[in-house]
Amino acid sequence: MSAFTPQVRLRLDGQALAANWCSLARLSGNAATGAAVKANAYGLGAREVVARLSNAGCRDFFVAHWGEAEAIADIVTPGQIAVLNGVRHEDVRAVIALGAVPVLSTPHQIATWKAASGGRCHLMLDTGINRLGIGPEQMDPELFQGLEIDILASHLASADENNPQNASQLSHFIAMSAGIKANRKSLANSAGIMLGNGFHFELTRPGLALYGGMARDDMADHIAQVVYPEALILQTRLLKAGDTVGYNATFTCHDTMRVATAAIGYADGYARGLSGLGRFTHDGKLLPVIGRVSMDLVTLDISTAPEIVEGQWIDVQYELANISELSGRSQYELLTGLGTRSSRYWT
Numbered sequence: 465m466s467a468f469t470p471q472v473r474l475r476l477d478g479q480a481l482a483a484n485w486c487s488l489a490r491l492s493g494n495a496a497t498g499a500a501v502k503a504n505a506y507g508l509g510a511r512e513v514v515a516r517l518s519n520a521g522c523r524d525f526f527v528a529h530w531g532e533a534e535a536i537a538d539i540v541t542p543g544q545i546a547v548l549n550g551v552r553h554e555d556v557r558a559v560i561a562l563g564a565v566p567v568l569s570t571p572h573q574i575a576t577w578k579a580a581s582g583g584r585c586h587l588m589l590d591t592g593i594n595r596l597g598i599g600p601e602q603m604d605p606e607l608f609q610g611l612e613i614d615i616l617a618s619h620l621a622s623a624d625e626n627n628p629q630n631a632s633q634l635s636h637f638i639a640m641s642a643g644i645k646a647n648r649k650s651l652a653n654s655a656g657i658m659l660g661n662g663f664h665f666e667l668t669r670p671g672l673a674l675y676g677g678m679a680r681d682d683m684a685d686h687i688a689q690v691v692y693p694e695a696l697i698l699q700t701r702l703l704k705a706g707d708t709v710g711y712n713a714t715f716t717c718h719d720t721m722r723v724a725t726a727a728i729g730y731a732d733g734y735a736r737g738l739s740g741l742g743r744f745t746h747d748g749k750l751l752p753v754i755g756r757v758s759m760d761l762v763t764l765d766i767s768t769a770p771e772i773v774e775g776q777w778i779d780v781q782y783e784l785a786n787i788s789e790l791s792g793r794s795q796y797e798l799l800t801g802l803g804t805r806s807s808r809y810w811t
């Protein structure tokens with residue numbers, strides 16, 4: 465903790481996070497519901513998120529890197545942590561010592577795991593995303609012999625669209641998994657949960673929707689916003705007609721206008737694409753971003769809110785689906801791009 469007052473902070477709604485997990489668990493029907501908490505829980509803070517979801521009843525956590533597993537291994541049972549990016553020979557001893565479970569994706573990783581007598585593992589099948597997993601051309605019953613597979617998984621490429629690839633991946637998953645012994649099967653991410661029971665199997669793995677992302681339009685009724693950025697006002701001034709604002713003078717005042725400079729910029733994840741498009745709010749009043757978003761600052765039109773003064777906190781509109789559309793960035797980027805310079809507090 466720094467001794468200094470932060471200038472940009474994220475208010476994180478812990479009740480909304482837990483409620484989103486419960487909604488996704490309900491939508492997952494008879495399947496258990498896990499949580500993707502990779503990339504520091506999409507930027508929110510993995511330890512805080514994992515503690516809250518664990519309280520809500522979540523028992524399966526997915527990270528990408530071993531360092532991410534290590535960072536949460538003291539707050540959940542290590543065996544409940546699955547590591548998506550697999551295992552490398554040089555890490556195998558540390559992996560076994562930690563007790564988190566690798567998701568094996570290649571014949572090489574499977575051989576490494578068998579040679580180390582690693583025990584329980586997960587297995588990823590590639591059913592068409594062509595990213596990670598054993599592909600149809602690599603299927604060989606001998607490959608899986610002797611593996612103690614808990615979760616047999618695959619990952620959907622286009623679940624956020626009504627795309628024939630969904631049905632195609634589902635049928636490949638069913639066919640490829642037919643001969644493989646495993647405790648549980650898992651296919652659906654957030655968007656995949658909305659594709660119906662056929663996609664749920666024994667375990668779903670939402671990420672984005674937990675954190676307030678609308679993985680599909682039809683999720684809007686089930687998912688609440690979790691992340692609320694706030695920024696400190698550093699200065700206000702009165703401009704006259706003809707004055708310009710920000711880098712490259714992209715905004716020109718047509719009239720006398722009160723403006724404020726707030727301490728948030730693209731280094732904090734506030735996308736430069738929101739230049740002239742983003743909105744802040746104060747007491748229900750909308751404050752448009754004028755001119756370019758800079759690295760550490762934005763300028764706001766506060767004509768409608770003359771009460772705003774230096775030193776006040778104001779709210780950043782950050783409804784993910786909407787901001788994604790305005791900025792041209794995906795909802796995933798809007799979350800994972802949230803800077804480390806912001807302080808985070810949970811309500």
Ligand SMILES: *Cc1c(COP(=O)(O)O)cnc(C)c1O
Nearest residue numbers: 500619653654655669670671672
């Ligand atoms: C990131 C990830 C998820 C979660 O996906 P969302 O779209 O964020 O719900 C699930 N499974 C795997 C394999 C992932 O990499």
